[in-house]
Amino acid sequence: MARNGPESEHQRASSKKVGSLRALFPFFAPYQRYVILAGIALVITASVSLLLPVAARRVVDGFEDGALALLDGYFLAAIGIAAIFALGTGMRYYVVTRLGERVVADIRKAVFARMISMSPAYYENLLTGEVISRITTDTTLILQVIGSSVSWFLRNSLLFVGGLAMMFITSGKLTLMVLAIIPVVILPILALGRKLRKLSRVNQDWIAQSSGNASEALQAAQTVQAYSHEAASRARFGEVTEASYATAKTRIGVRALLTMIIIFVVFSGILGVLWIGARDVRGDVMTAGELVQFLIYAGIMAGSVAALSEIWGELQRAAGATERLVELLGAEDSVSDPAKPKALPAPVRGEIAFENVVFHYPSRPEEAALNGISFTARPGEQIALVGPSGAGKSTILQLLLRFYDPQQGTIRLDGIALADMERAAFRQNLALVPQDPVIFAATARENIRFGRPDASDAEVDAAARAAQAHDFISALPQGYDSYVGERGVMLSGGQKQRIAIARAILRDAPVLLLDEATSALDAESERAVQDAFATLTEGRTTLIVAHRLATVKQADRILVFEQGRIIAEGNHDELVSQGGLYARLARLQFTEGLAAE
Template sequence: MARFQENDLPKAKLNANALKKVTLIFRYAHTHQWKFYLGLFFLLLTGATALAFPKLLGMLVDCVNNKDLIKAKNIAHVLMGILFLQSFFSFFRLSLFVNFTENTLANIRVALYSNLIKLPMTFFSQKRVGELNSRISADITQIQDTLTSTIAEFLRQFILIIGGIIFLATISLRLTLMMLCIVPVVAVAAVIFGRFIRKFSKNVQDQVAESQVIVEETLQGITNVKAFANEWYEIARYKGKINEVVKLAIKGGQYRGYFASFIIFCLFGAIVAVVWYGVSLCISGEIKGVGELISFVLYSTFIGASFGGIAELYAQIQKAVGATERVFELLDETPEKINATQKHPTEKINGEVTFKNVAFHYPSRPEVQVLKDVTFTANFGQKIALVGPSGAGKSTISSLLLRFYAIESGQILIDNKNINEYDLEHLRGNMSIVPQDVILFGGTIRENIAYGKPDATEEEIITAAKQANALDFVNGFPEKFDTLVGERGIKLSGGQRQRIAIARALLKNPSILILDEATSSLDSESEKLVQEALENLMQGRTSIIIAHRLATIRNADAILVLNEGKIAESGTHKELLEIENGIYKNLSNLQFSEY
């Protein structure tokens, strides 16, 4: 998946509403706000010392005409002092802005992640992980760069432009007007032209990347290429893309040539025009001395460079405002009522589950009724199996039980109490789920098992691993429980991941257990070990078993057959097989005829 580049970030219009949103950043500065304002003060001092430099340099040059060595020496000392002060002010300006930014953004990152992780499943079902990751990385980085340097640089350039024009007007109003008609226009034109060339160069890079994709695809699928004798086709495809790259690159080279000609003729020509007009005014006596002319040229250079830089900085600020708006959109999302600061001891519930006339559709697909009038009861300690074709609503029942989504109508009761009356932490703290596709975190086996009970002792972790039939393979690793499982548990086999997930659930000791096709993707040997572990896990608790393999649920206390969102059949394995032309009987005949 392509990552968001900083240049790809969208810009926002700088209006009152957007700027009001940006000021919310200061809410997260807490006790660090003073650093930003003190940094602004040092920024003003930096701008003031920078504006004094061309004036004093002009006065130093004028000492040549007056042959005043003492005055020249004094001015030189003042200039060195100003340079020292500018260095001193710049150091504190940067240090303060960085300190303010890092502390503020640390608070925003924590607040953003804390809010994000507490958002309901309805939010995550409508958002892509890449987009959310971009908010935390690319958007925060854009805000960081802007607060650290862009705003300060923008204000400094603005001070140089305003201050420079005022100083120029005191030297010669006519020359100032002439300079303002030429230099800023040329500088801004150079920025626009340069941005166009950068965009064109990016297109060339994109085309080169596309040609590399062809190479990658061809080499990865070289067996197919050879088998179909399509070498000629791949060569033609690659050659066509390379020809496009060549055409674009040549065109880009021409544009860069135009840009170089523009800089040489227009930008330097503008400076020559200003200097020529200044010399003529100096000769006519309107400008007093060569020193004032040099000061004027330096101020003009400052203003031209600032006009060119401020346009780019403004664009960066627009991106930062857009990034801020997107970050605060996430912070404004309403989270679930979860205390994410510490783990509270969970009061145990008994585990009786009742669905009464439950109807449900996913918020992202309101036109599809997933569950229709679903009613059943699972008493304490019972094993209730849910079977049926894909899309019948089996996994949806487990999601509703965990209160990932709100039901449309009907009631879900736990121990004869409405599920919505339970505290979410209390409710979910009494449940465990062992899914088909177990995702482990990238730490050690010990950390993954302890995820079910973060304060578990070593003895409790070992006992859970033993009951889950995981202890033997864990002890087979050189590092045992300290073995790193890799990203998403990639270093472990499917059966090993399942048994770690079962150990995690055992450690949590839930009242209600949800098994979502926990053995469907395993080989026979792994399935046997996992099934034994699941039998240990299901003892003394209410179990909701979602299964495709009917052999794993023959001993269930009740089997519910879902079809098109409704419970079409219910009963024990033996009872369901007696239903003539029943859905369960047909599924059973299909599966067992394969063996």
């Protein structure tokens, strides 16, 4: 089940503030042209905004002077300025929004590419739903920041600096009074901003936890319903969602308080400045136009400060989201490819060797799943792995696929250690039929072709026939082009297993791995598939994990596993004559099975 809370307090406290957004810079590097265009548009719009108060001053003073022609000229100039402002704003919106969409798309692809290649050990302590939440929810936050918040932050920063400079030019005395207000504004930003950042990180953690919880429950919807667990699942999801809402409510409250304090302080200061300025106009210290100009600049600066305080909260939320994505991008995998990988000799013979292999699953370090395993599978040999559940049989296949690396010992393919080769390269020579077949939300044809994407329709058809899947696929509404639903919900267990077998047949690899490959088939289908396997395994090295001994009687060799060790080895007749665990299992399955009939 899902974990009981979001990430640890220590992880949340490790936030690097808004500086975390620097991790996004490499994603902007390929699009410097757009960054420059956005910067130009930003400067144009900010500059035009700072020219408008000057035009307003000229208009007001023009009224006082009574120069009608001059007044008309100022109005025409103001219309021209407005046109430039509109053009710059439109260009800025287009370029920045497009840049944001492009960068976020690249981030999503980079995170997915990293996560899809991580070994299963990485996912032992991390819900896939939480990873999906980071790819979707966190990148959406970043998109909002890149496409809007950063642009507004830079624009308001320019307006603040430019407005302050123009205020000094207009009236130094009044400007100093305004500056006295700034420390009063900065203090709540610093005090409440730190709390806001922590709350934002917690809120994102809870959102990810909520997504992970929902994903886990929905993927197991049939089991949830079969055990009448809907109410408990709803309650659990409700608890996580309410915790997310409670954190969000606190965060919103802090932001609202911060905004209220800043707006009150800023506008109270402006009113005080207006009062003094009005007295200066009465005393002929400054003109009415200069006072209007100063007030507009003060309003621009006040508005920019208020906007900056609000945007700062958004930037802090995005910083938390960026940290979470950077964690995924920088995640260390316990399994990695060598810097200079070796290549398998061609053609691949399919010789497999386990040399004194010891392995502990990362989540169970105190328990050895395999303990001193050594055996060699000769090219073309068919070896069966039998024994009770948890004896280490399927672990052999997982290590051979290099989903994990052993703590001791070496695994070789054609004499070359797996750790010395690129995983994608040597896996091309392996075909797996897992105990729980994975069916994708696609057509039957696409699911079979997953084994070899470049296969022709005729080859897909031949593989399906060999796996005894052709008849039921042809009976589907659109035949091979029928959509089989998410995780193959429109197919029976046996049908899904036969599609998985067809996928392995189509791969045509020199090494075949069968993990309870016929466990979901009825007796008639199993016999037909066993006939297909007789052809498929010919000339291929085959490892067969099976509980039903009837499926392994014809194997060249049988390895008997118990508690992570090989305790016996031989063919079916030899092992039965030796007595021991295999003989006991054979007696239970064959003798008592026949008696029960």
